[in-house]
Amino acid sequence: MNQRLPSDDAQQAEVKQAMAAAQELTLVLAAKAGDRGAFGQLAQLYQRQCAAVALRLLGNTHDTAELVQEALIKAYRCLHQLQQSERFGPWLMRIVTNLALNFRRGRARRQAISLEQSSAGADGEGGEDLRSTIAGRDLDRPEVPMASADLGSSIQRALDALPEKQRLALVMFAIEKMPQKDVADILNCSVEAVKWHVFTARKKLRELLDGQI
Amino acid sequence: MKWEKVAGMSVKSDTQHLEFLISQYVDGTLDVNTRKTVEQELVRNRDAREIYRQQQEVQDVLDDYGNRLPWINWDEFDKTLATKLENETMGSGERAWWVRWGKSMSVAAALLIAVGVGYSWRAWSGGEGTQEQVNMAVGGPANGPSKTFSINEDVVARGAGGVGSLSEFSVEMPTRSGSVVRNRVDISPPPEMAAKLALDDIIKIGTGVQAQPSSVTAGAERRETLVDLVP
Numbered sequence: 235m236n237q238r239l240p241s242d243d244a245q246q247a248e249v250k251q252a253m254a255a256a257q258e259l260t261l262v263l264a265a266k267a268g269d270r271g272a273f274g275q276l277a278q279l280y281q282r283q284c285a286a287v288a289l290r291l292l293g294n295t296h297d298t299a300e301l302v303q304e305a306l307i308k309a310y311r312c313l314h315q316l317q318q319s320e321r322f323g324p325w326l327m328r329i330v331t332n333l334a335l336n337f338r339r340g341r342a343r344r345q346a347i348s349l350e351q352s353s354a355g356a357d358g359e360g361g362e363d364l365r366s367t368i369a370g371r372d373l374d375r376p377e378v379p380m381a382s383a384d385l386g387s388s389i390q391r392a393l394d395a396l397p398e399k400q401r402l403a404l405v406m407f408a409i410e411k412m413p414q415k416d417v418a419d420i421l422n423c424s425v426e427a428v429k430w431h432v433f434t435a436r437k438k439l440r441e442l443l444d445g446q447i
Numbered sequence: 448m449k450w451e452k453v454a455g456m457s458v459k460s461d462t463q464h465l466e467f468l469i470s471q472y473v474d475g476t477l478d479v480n481t482r483k484t485v486e487q488e489l490v491r492n493r494d495a496r497e498i499y500r501q502q503q504e505v506q507d508v509l510d511d512y513g514n515r516l517p518w519i520n521w522d523e524f525d526k527t528l529a530t531k532l533e534n535e536t537m538g539s540g541e542r543a544w545w546v547r548w549g550k551s552m553s554v555a556a557a558l559l560i561a562v563g564v565g566y567s568w569r570a571w572s573g574g575e576g577t578q579e580q581v582n583m584a585v586g587g588p589a590n591g592p593s594k595t596f597s598i599n600e601d602v603v604a605r606g607a608g609g610v611g612s613l614s615e616f617s618v619e620m621p622t623r624s625g626s627v628v629r630n631r632v633d634i635s636p637p638p639e640m641a642a643k644l645a646l647d648d649i650i651k652i653g654t655g656v657q658a659q660p661s662s663v664t665a666g667a668e669r670r671e672t673l674v675d676l677v678p
Contacts, residue, residue, distance in 0.1 A: 289517040409513040433470035
């Protein structure tokens with residue numbers, strides 16, 4: 235009888251997870267000791283997740299790639315400041331979200347300035363076009379397959395309209411499936427607060443996407 | 448309606464609480480007992496099922512959205528990152544002590560400068576000066592009595608166009624009955640303006656010219672006293 239019990243699968247998954255964590259910890263310690271190769275491996279482990287989160291927060295691929303590079307370089311520079319070496323993932327993700335939020339604020343300022351210049355310089359049509367583009371956030375259109383591009387850009391617009399903490403909680407937990415504890419660490423709040431942010435964000439998102447889902 | 452605290456926020460204890468529990472059920476983050484309670488509620492309560500359907504629908508859309516990965520050329524990305532890392536040193540992101548403490552130090556320096564300037568101003572404006580008094584007699588109107596002015600030496604030395612620090616001066620006027628009336632005039636800062644005005648006014652009084660109100664503020668007390676002095 236070679237029948238496998240569900241508990242075997244769960245155990246195997248746990249063992250696999252523990253091994254991955256141990257391997258990651260080894261890489262972090264090696265990188266801390268100055269091994270650039272080890273840091274490169276860590277970067278490869280996390281870069282896709284970083285890019286996914288950054289994309290949901292920024293809305294376009296070009297800025298996303300640039301921001302993830304910046305985050306990884308910043309992480310390398312400050313790696314010696316990481317107290318809990320086993321928490322490299324959440325620590326890196328906190329750098330990504332902080333940079334993304336700063337980038338969004340900077341972009342909002344730049345857009346406001348260019349809008350001012352445009353409305354002051356060009357009389358009429360040019361300024362109006364720019365205003366309508368920004369209002370529709372076409373500049374931020376995420377790169378998604380053409381078939382569902384409309385729904386994708388609607389979701390991105392709805393995400394942009396959410397309050398900061400709700401957006402971050404929804405992106406990291408409900409979309410990127412990061413553990414609630416990690417999200418709580420990054421947002422500097424309790425796990426219960428993360429659950430609440432996800433709940434309210436999902437509710438608002440439904441209202442914002444009314445008729446499209 | 449009952450309210451309870453969840454994550455520091457007030458939550459309605461009926462529908463909203465049920466919605467919150469169903470949200471956690473959708474996320475799979477409930478403990479075993481609460482999950483069973485929610486499942487029982489879903490079986491017997493149609494509204495609960497509708498809430499579940501709505502939340503699951505939004506989550507399905509989000510799952511679909513989450514499956515779309517950014518189109519990044521990862522090979523190129525890795526090469527660029529490796530090149531950039533070659534030039535980086537661990538610890539170079541750490542800010543120097545003077546950058547970390549810069550803000551506090553600049554505030555402290557600003558306070559120190561402000562105190563220094565204030566103290567210097569007070570000292571310079573004549574609070575503790577040892578200025579000698581000199582007397583000068585100025586001829587009055589052709590047919591009137593002459594007047595004696597006792598003023599700060601500093602003002603005389605620097606002249607009307609100079610920068611002096613006159614803090615006070617006095618005017619002695621002989622009356623028709625033969626007695627002498629002495630009036631002391633205090634002048635408030637700014638001292639340079641006060642000095643110039645004081646000299647102007649003294650000369651005007653001395654020559655019998657009516658003192659005119661000035662647009663420069665050198666102290667209301669001074670003006671009133673001067674007006675009183677004019678015969």
